[in-house]
Amino acid sequence: MTLDDARYIRQEVMAHNKWFEECIPMIASENLMSPLAKEMLISDFADRYAEGLPGKRYYQGNIFVDRVEEKATEMAKKLFKSDFADLRPISGTVANMAVLFAFAEPGDTITTCALAQGAHISTCEFGAFGQRAVRSVNYPFSVEDMNLDVDGTIKLLKKEKPKIAQFGLSVFLFPPPVKELKPTFDEIGCLVWEDCAHVLGLIAGGQFQKPFDDGIQIVSASTHKTFPGPNHGIILASNITEEQEKKIQKAVFPGVTSSHHLHAMAALAISLAEMDVFAKDYASQACKNARALGQSLHELGVPVLCPDLGFTRSHAIAVDVSQFGGGKECAQLLEDANIICNKNMLPSDTSAVRPSGLRFGAQEMTRIGMKEDDMKDVASFIARVVRKEDPKKVKEDVKAFKKNFTGIKYCFNEGEPAYGYHKLVE
Ligand SMILES: Cc1ncc(COP(=O)(O)O)c(C=O)c1O
The missing domain is CATH 3.90.1150.10 (Aspartate Aminotransferase, domain 1)
Structure with a gap:
């Protein structure tokens, strides 16, 4: 290969950039990062490693990385009004895998939505749910409302007694009726988890849903869909025990990540600051x-x-x-x-x-x-x-x-x- 091959790649990327300037971008899972956030992606953070948590890294060289991660974690907790945040999952799917590793064993039952109802592949048998070998059971769905059938879901939850009730969609038109289901969650004692990948930016702005007020305990998400941050992931939680928080942290590292794309984490921190204002x-x-x-x-x-x-x-x-x-x-x-x-x-x-x-x-x-x-x-x-x-x-x-x-x-x-x-x- 020669320099011409590299030139070819750059030209194709430039052509893509020019094309998108002239397009109407309507993919529901994409966004534009801000100039300040984007700058972080070409910082030296992009070339470094950090494993574990701030102050307890395996490698040296993380003095500033630790400061950024600590500050970003606090900003995420403030913005999303959560007790806990982990900014290390490198995508929404990886965040979902970490939640599965933390709280589900192979064979456990998790209730979730079906693909045709708008669910993401990670909650399907051929996605992360299947990889963790959990038994997934789909909620009854009202096509007219594009939402769960509440009575049917209550019956299903009481019958299946899942270890985890999971919510969240990729065609996410209406908030799930979590508040109405809360008494049933309490009765069966399941963990309540929502994949908010699509609506994280809306939640940050007080639209769509207030997941933790409704009764959600764990939120997993991508940070680049309605939330206009870098390609990355996040896990937020409230109303779980310290032991459960530690389980999430262990599942993220060493469970499903090694280093966590520090440049993206810094870009996410900038996006969090911007979203707090805008x-x-x-x-x-x-x-x-x-x-x-x-x-x-x-x-x-x-x-x-x-x-x-x-x-x-x-x-x-x-x-x-x-x-x-x-x-x-x-x-x-x-x-x-x-x-x-x-x-x-x-x-x-x-x-x-x-x-x-x-x-x-x-x-x-x-x-x-x-x-x-x-x-x-x-x-x-x-x-x-x-x-x-x-x-x-x-x-x-x-x-x-x-x-x-x-x-x-x-x-x-x-x-x-x-x-x-x-x-x-x-
Ligand atoms: C609901 C939902 N969860 C998770 C993901 C996966 O996110 P990522 O691409 O960050 O892995 C998507 C992707 O579109 C999604 O729609």
Whole structure:
């Protein structure tokens, strides 16, 4: 291999950056980090190791790493109003694995949602749940409400007496009815865990749900979906014992991580500080934008799930495009028009490869300053594409529209070019 191979890689990355400047980003699990947070990713932290907890590291050289981690842990506890935080899981899936290692033995029963109901693969038999060999039992689900059937869930919990009741979805439109289920959790004495990967940024801003007030004890999450931080993970907990907190720490290290990507941890710390200031406005605007997008698509005759419930209470909406050729075809056509989203299973689907739905998230559009009115334009681009207007034609309109949204919002460097700091030196 030669320098040309390296050049090729850089050029492809630069081409990607340029392309995304001209796209409408609608993947519900992505976001833009702030310039300050992103800077941490190229700090010397990126080249170092830290194993264990601050003050008890296996390696030397962690004086400043320890200070950052201690401060970040306190910031996370304050922002999420939790008793405990562990910032070392390197992704949401790794956070889920740590919770499983800490609290479940092979053969234990965990109640959870099914993939077609919007669950993430890590809670499926072929994901982390299967790897831990737990017995997972799915909740009854109300397709109309895109949420758990409360009476059925109470019956299921009483029958199965799970060791852990687990919640959280990747198509997370409405908060789970945890408050209503709390008396049943208390009766059977199970641990209550929610995967808040998708809604962590909303929770930071006081939207969607207050998990620990509702009765959740453990929250696992990614820190790069609605929470606009680095690709990383986090575990938060309240109302558990010190012994249980130690179990989480041991499961994270040495259970499922060695070093914990210190540059990402520092970037997460910056994002926590920023969200303490900006999350309220950002999260409420992201939810308003998602509802406005749902309303506009609905008015344009593109079926959005849960119209009677206002489409969503989160950043995301689910759209049924079966009459337009299905999720796979529509997602590809939208990409051809520079609208980036993903195909998604809807509750009646059996195939994850050819599902009938699309999932759209409003959080990244919010981050670059779009408001409810802009959702009308976005919905009209989507409707034109799914109705088979030439995507190349729509793409030109998308590129022109995107030129109005160049600055990043809801962070300390508000107004700086949203994509500018992604540029590499030519
Ligand atoms: C609910 C949920 N949990 C966990 C994950 C995995 O997160 P990560 O990609 O950080 O491992 C996802 C990813 O989209 C998700 O939707």
